[in-house]
Amino acid sequence: MPQGKLSVIIPTRDSQVCALECVRTLISQTLQPAETVVVDCGSRDSTREIVEESYPEARILRLRRRSNLSQALNRGIRETSAPLVSFLFPEVKLEKGYFSKLVDALEHPEHAETGFATGKIFKMFRGNDVLDSTGLVWPDASPLPLKRGEGEHPGDRYEMQGDVIGPSRGAAVYRRALLQDVALFGEVFDESLDHVLEDVDVACRAHLFGWKGLYVPEARATYDVRDEGPGPTYPDAFRWAFGRQVVLLKNAPLSRLFRGLSRGVIPGPLSLLRDPGSSVPALFAFTGVLSKLHTIRCKRQEIRKRARMRSKAFGISGT
Numbered sequence: 001m002p003q004g005k006l007s008v009i010i011p012t013r014d015s016q017v018c019a020l021e022c023v024r025t026l027i028s029q030t031l032q033p034a035e036t037v038v039v040d041c042g043s044r045d046s047t048r049e050i051v052e053e054s055y056p057e058a059r060i061l062r063l064r065r066r067s068n069l070s071q072a073l074n075r076g077i078r079e080t081s082a083p084l085v086s087f088l089f090p091e092v093k094l095e096k097g098y099f100s101k102l103v104d105a106l107e108h109p110e111h112a113e114t115g116f117a118t119g120k121i122f123k124m125f126r127g128n129d130v131l132d133s134t135g136l137v138w139p140d141a142s143p144l145p146l147k148r149g150e151g152e153h154p155g156d157r158y159e160m161q162g163d164v165i166g167p168s169r170g171a172a173v174y175r176r177a178l179l180q181d182v183a184l185f186g187e188v189f190d191e192s193l194d195h196v197l198e199d200v201d202v203a204c205r206a207h208l209f210g211w212k213g214l215y216v217p218e219a220r221a222t223y224d225v226r227d228e229g230p231g232p233t234y235p236d237a238f239r240w241a242f243g244r245q246v247v248l249l250k251n252a253p254l255s256r257l258f259r260g261l262s263r264g265v266i267p268g269p270l271s272l273l274r275d276p277g278s279s280v281p282a283l284f285a286f287t288g289v290l291s292k293l294h295t296i297r298c299k300r301q302e303i304r305k306r307a308r309m310r311s312k313a314f315g316i317s318g319t
Contacts, residue, residue: 006084006099006173008033009076010058011069013041015090016050018224022090023055031100034082039072041065047090070189070198077179077188085179088171091224092121101219102173105161115178115211118167119219120158123150130154132223135164135215136203143252143260144244145200145207164215166203171221182206184299190250192292196243204251208307241285249289250299 008026012019026036036058038051042065051058061079063072073087084103088094102117111117123132131152136145145165149158179188182205189198206213248260289296 004034005082006031006033006086006103007080007082007176008036008086008088009073009080010036010038010051010088010090011041011072011076012038012043012047012051012090013065014043014045015047016043016045018090019047019050020054021093021224022088023051023058025094026088027055028096029094029099030097031103033086033099035059035080037061037076037079039063039076039079041067041069041072068191068193069195070187070191070193073189073198074187074191077176083176084173085176086171086173087169089169089223092169092171093222093224094171095220095222098171098219098221099173102216105214105216105219106173106175111214113212114175114214115206116167116172116174117214117216117219118164118170118172119215119221120154120217121168121170122220122222124222124224129222131158132225133168133170134158134217135213136166136168136200138165138207143248143256144197145203158215159217161217162215164213165207166199166213169199170223178206178211181209181211184302190246190299192246192295193243194239196239197247198243201247201251204247205303208251208253208303208310210310237281238285241282242288245282245285245289246292246296249296251303 010022015022026033036055038048038058038060040048040060041063044065048060048062051060059079061075063075076087077085084106086099098119102119105111105117106114118133118135120134121132122129131149131154133147134149134154135147137148138145147168148164179202182188182202184190184205188202190201193201203213248257252260
């Protein structure tokens with residue numbers, strides 16, 4: 001695929017610590033984006049000045065400080081036009097050739113119907129490279145998709161190209177057609193989600209609507225979270241619980257929905273005694289979910305309707 005087909009969207013907020021290195025890795029890419037839009041959510045540090053000085057080709061959009069990540073990503077989608085879109089987080093450092101490897105994979109004839117491609121994302125933790133993700137998968141026992149390989153030292157594992165349910169943030173390359181297809185009531189990314197699980201939410205819908213995703217191990221990047229542990233990186237417990245409940249109630253097929261409700265949405269007395277650290281936030285989060293239940297129900301009905309239509313038209317069987 002020739003250059004000029006890729007839009008890159010960089011969401012920022014007080015990202016001066018990592019913005020310069022992120023931009024440097026973007027500049028070094030063999031495939032340069034047709035347009036780069038930095039969507040800044042009210043930074044009070046020098047993020048904008050760093051980007052303007054080091055990467056003047058980028059267009060900077062300034063949002064109000066209280067704007068969340070999903071709002072920034074949606075604004076970026078509206079402000080760009082290329083047929084391929086990547087969301088590049090400031091904490092992500094790309095190896096040379098990252099974009100070209102993903103775009104080449106999507107351009108291959110056998111992947112003409114593939115909706116996105118993602119690479120092998122490492123997590124930098126105190127100088128040690130462990131995996132952050134090799135894409136999202138949906139195990140039978142899990143109510144929601146999970147990061148594959150998170151926290152592992154990969155060795156020679158995950159070296160084969162293959163299908164995945166979705167990308168995990170990082171710097172996946174999406175077809176714009178997929179983003180337009182999964183949008184609900186004008187939102188690609190659910191703006192009720194505050195910097196949590198917005199990637200999983202989109203991946204669920206894309207999967208239910210029949211889109212396929214591709215993992216390309218040759219494309220590598222590092223997610224720099226030096227202050228976090230080597231395993232899963234979670235936001236605060238309340239936001240995590242709220243996001244998990246919203247994504248589950250909106251997207252999960254009935255078999256997974258009931259399993260998820262019993263495990264984490266409405267914890268029982270035994271759960272409260274055994275694990276109050278997660279059960280108490282889940283209960284508080286559920287009160288917030290109840291206030292949005294009508295909207296969640298409308299979105300779920302729309303998702304199930306579209307999934308049924310795809311299933312009839314193309315023989316898709318939703319998970």
